[in-house]
Each structure stands twice: as structure tokens, then as C-alpha cells.
Amino acid sequence: MGEFFSPRYPNNYSNNVQCTWTIHSTGNRTVGLTFADVDLETCCDYIRVYDGPSTLQPLLGEIREYRNKSSTFKSSNDDLTVIFYSDASVPSRGFHANWVFLGEESCGGNLTDSMGEFFSPRYPNNYINNALCTWTIHSTRNRTVSLTFTDVALEKCCDYIKVYDGPSTLHALLGEIREYRNQSFKSSYNDLTVLFYSDHSITSRGFHANWVFVESCGGNLTDSMGELFSPRYPNNYPDYSQCTWTIHSTGNRTVSLTFTDVDLEKCCDYIRVYDGPSTLHPLLDEIREYRNQSFKSSINDLTVLFYSDASVTNRGFHANWVFLESCGGNLTDWMGEFFSPRYPNNYINNALCTWTIHSTRNRTVSLTFTDVA
Structure with a gap:
């Protein structure tokens, strides 16, 4: 085991450097190499690591900056070769590397x-x-x-x-x-x-x-309406499924989702629907069998997660979604009026609006429809 450095490390290396190290083990041992520090002129200077005793062997990687805490390489046989190159301008601190011969016990x-x-x-x-x-x-x-x-x-x-x-x-x-x-x-x-x-x-x-x-299943759905299925529907879904769909609308529209068919292994497989663009948002419900199941997002996104375990698969599910123009709300003034979307112009397709009119104290609500078409 040992370590080596760029020239003058940790001071800046020189311009116009080209250095080659060959690390050679004996017996049935390979070479493990880790770069603990790298600071190069990223445009023009580099380190290259080759899987063998010369630069004619396969290139394992080229390094121009410090990555993932360290850059680690392993030879397939007895040797690794490292070349360091710097051009005619802008030197930097360079690099520090450690190597170790790895035991005869194979792994990986x-x-x-x-x-x-x-x-x-x-x-x-x-x-x-x-x-x-x-x-x-x-x-x-x-x-x-x-x-x-x-x-x-x-x-x-x-x-x-x-x-x-x-x-x-x-x-x-x-x-x-x-x-x-x-x-x-x-x-x-x-x-x-x-x-x-x-x-x-x-x-x-x-x-x-x-x-x-x-x-593979799941994805990002952005059409204003459509349908989604469990994998292989209407045939049985596979074991070990984990699918996530995010349905994303734009503007002042929400997402309405309706399940038209659900057939799962009730004990262990499930669908979960979340009110937002990921499974970190509020859970609206978990589904294990068919009921009259519809969901509406509070903002632009709904997320659907489908999971199946290692045994007993069924037909799965089918669902439809549609984007809805935002409408409805809570009305608390003592009198007022409200309309269908875009009234007196024609209302939109795929509308689903809910208004709640709430009075206070000992008062009831009187509601009159003055125009319906």
C-alpha cells in the first residue's frame, strides 16, 4: 500500500507536466486506487487511469475534478497505470492518491x-x-x-x-x-x-x-385527460411492482381521477393516491378493492403509487383522469350570487364544482336558481 502525488503537491504543480505511474502487485492480488484530493485546471489538465501495465490498456476513467468524496478504481489483474498531464498555463494544487493491494479473496x-x-x-x-x-x-x-x-x-x-x-x-x-x-x-x-x-x-x-x-411502469402524465393501468392490465400484473404516476395540470386547473376497475391481492398489494406532485404530500386514500373511488387534487397535481409484493397477482386496475377548471368554494356572506364557470357564456367540459354556503347563528340558507341552461 502507499500514496503518490502530483509534482510539488500540495503546492501548485508545474506547467507542461506528463507523469506516468504503474502500480504492480504480485500473486493473485489486484490494485485498489483512491483519489483523496483532486484540484486541476478542469478545462485542460487531467488524470487518466488504465487497467493494466501501460496506457495501451483499457481506460477506466478520466478525472478533472474531485467527485463523490473520492474516485476509486480497481484493476482486473496485477496492474494499474496512472497518467497525469498539465498544459502550458494555469497550474493548480494537483492530486493525492492512495493505493492498496487487495487480498486474494474474490468478490463482486x-x-x-x-x-x-x-x-x-x-x-x-x-x-x-x-x-x-x-x-x-x-x-x-x-x-x-x-x-x-x-x-x-x-x-x-x-x-x-x-x-x-x-x-x-x-x-x-x-x-x-x-x-x-x-x-x-x-x-x-x-x-x-x-x-x-x-x-x-x-x-x-x-x-x-x-x-x-x-x-418498468409509472411516469409523468400531462395530457388534459387520459387513462392509466397497472402493468399488463387486463392480464395479471407482475410480482414486485412499484409504479408511480404523477398527473400534472397547468394554470387554474385541478386533477380529477376515477378508478373504473380494481382487482388486487387485498392483504398485500395496494394503490395509494396523494394530493400533490410526490408521495411526500398528503395521502388521500389507500385502495385494495373496487369501490366508487374518485379523487380530486387541491392544486395542480395528483400522485398515484401502485405496489405488489412477491406473491399472488390479480388483474390490477384501470383509471381515468381529467383536468378540471377550478370552481366552487365556501360562501359566507349573508346574501350573494354564484354562477357556473364562464356564465353567461357556455360552461366548460369536464367541470366538477362544489360550493358550500354557510350561515351563522340561528339562520338557515335560502337558495334560488334564476337561470339554468
Whole structure:
């Protein structure tokens, strides 16, 4: 194990530098490399890391700035090669990197089964020091990856798991894990990547995780009317569905949603409807069977979540939505008048308006319709 730096680090490196380091292990050990600090002229200076003993080998990544706390690489065999280049102007602080030879115990890999589990090395016994393991979970067709950690016990200061939304650690970081919480992740497309790192001291039990491929569903709906279904409707939906639709109107319009068919496994599968653009907004209701179920948003958005568990699927659901011109309200003056939308011009299609007229003390309300067409 060891460390190396750009010339003159932590002072500014020179102009017109080109440096090459080759890190070579022996035996059945690979090389783990972590950049702890990077400060370069991002337009023009760079670090490149190659998977082998020269720059003719596959390029693992190019670095121009500090990312995700650190940038970590692992060789597939005995060697990593690092090249540092600076041009003729604007030097910066440069970089600091650490490497370690990783033990003979293999870990990581490509996971392509539709469901399964994986572990830290030696789980449930303590994992090894100097581990750097990468698993890529790859689905096919219109399916995403759902990943759940069922057990996590790490050295919190120094060891970690990172989950990335794509087929490598160059994609978006979804989360970093150092202890057990209710931790689940879902890919945007076909792939999730999991990186596990341990330093040279203090190991713990490690982690256990399950994954399953999920039929892709959900989306953002912006048409003024339409319909939505559970996956494969009217055929049975798949196990492990988790779909979220957000229906978004514009202007002074709300969303009206009506379920015309619901057939679910009542114990365990459900639909939830939220009054807003996400599941963080107020829950309007949870649906497990068909009733006369209609919902209206208070502002521009409704969100619909559909969930199914690991067993017993049914036909699912069908629903229609329509955007409504805002109308109705609470009327408290002692006398007044109100109208259908746009009166005396023609009212709009798809209107649903409610007025509540409220008196005070010992008074009743008298209501007269003077014109109806």
C-alpha cells in the first residue's frame, strides 16, 4: 500500500507536466486506487487511469475534478497505470492518491438473474481488510432493478457501500451506506452498481442484500385527460411492482381521477393516491378493492403509487383522469350570487364544482336558481 502525488503537491504543480505511474502487485492480488484530493485546471489538465501495465490498456476513467468524496478504481489483474498531464498555463494544487493491494479473496461480479442475493466477503463472518468489490446488477427489456439491504454492520468511520444508478461507478450516486437503516434503491434503467470498500483495520460482519427485477411502469402524465393501468392490465400484473404516476395540470386547473376497475391481492398489494406532485404530500386514500373511488387534487397535481409484493397477482386496475377548471368554494356572506364557470357564456367540459354556503347563528340558507341552461 502507499500514496503518490502530483509534482510539488500540495503546492501548485508545474506547467507542461506528463507523469506516468504503474502500480504492480504480485500473486493473485489486484490494485485498489483512491483519489483523496483532486484540484486541476478542469478545462485542460487531467488524470487518466488504465487497467493494466501501460496506457495501451483499457481506460477506466478520466478525472478533472474531485467527485463523490473520492474516485476509486480497481484493476482486473496485477496492474494499474496512472497518467497525469498539465498544459502550458494555469497550474493548480494537483492530486493525492492512495493505493492498496487487495487480498486474494474474490468478490463482486455481474449479476443477471431476475432475483437473488449477495454479501460482503465471508458474510456473516467479518469481511477482509482492504476489500474493494464491485457488483453490477443488469436487467433486460423494460425492467429496472430494485435493491434492498437486509443487514449492514461496518466500521462506520472508514468502510462503506456506495450504490450507483447505472452500469459503473461513473454514474449517479444514489446513496452511501455506513450502517443499517431501511435502505432500498431502484435503478432508473436496466442497471445498478454496488461498490464495497474496507480499509486496512477493524472489520465487522458486513452486509447482505437482495435484488429483484421490476417491470418498468409509472411516469409523468400531462395530457388534459387520459387513462392509466397497472402493468399488463387486463392480464395479471407482475410480482414486485412499484409504479408511480404523477398527473400534472397547468394554470387554474385541478386533477380529477376515477378508478373504473380494481382487482388486487387485498392483504398485500395496494394503490395509494396523494394530493400533490410526490408521495411526500398528503395521502388521500389507500385502495385494495373496487369501490366508487374518485379523487380530486387541491392544486395542480395528483400522485398515484401502485405496489405488489412477491406473491399472488390479480388483474390490477384501470383509471381515468381529467383536468378540471377550478370552481366552487365556501360562501359566507349573508346574501350573494354564484354562477357556473364562464356564465353567461357556455360552461366548460369536464367541470366538477362544489360550493358550500354557510350561515351563522340561528339562520338557515335560502337558495334560488334564476337561470339554468
